[in-house]
Amino acid sequence: MAVTSILCTPRSGADAQASVSEAQRREFLEVGVAYVGFAVDHRPHFEVMHRPDLHAEDPTVRAARKRASEPLYPGGRRGP
Numbered sequence: 430m431a432v433t434s435i436l437c438t439p440r441s442g443a444d445a446q447a448s449v450s451e452a453q454r455r456e457f458l459e460v461g462v463a464y465v466g467f468a469v470d471h472r473p474h475f476e477v478m479h480r481p482d483l484h485a486e487d488p489t490v491r492a493a494r495k496r497a498s499e500p501l502y503p504g505g506r507r508g509p
Contacts, residue, residue: 468475477483484490
């Protein structure tokens with residue numbers, strides 16, 4: 430089971446913990462460490478990713494953000 434399936438499969442807290450193997454926990458930790466490493470090593474990229482105020486008015490970025498979010502939010506729907 431990949432990290433994404435661990436994160437995307439709805440389960441109660443106890444059921445989720447019971448079904449996650451030690452290897453899956455290690456993999457998840459490695460992904461988290463890699464993410465933080467990216468943020469430290471590539472601070473300007475990380476800031477652009479997480480500071481929309483840096484580029485909120487750029488029409489090219491707004492169009493790209495819309496295209497990227499379409500598979501996640503079909504029909505523009507966000508949240509439950």
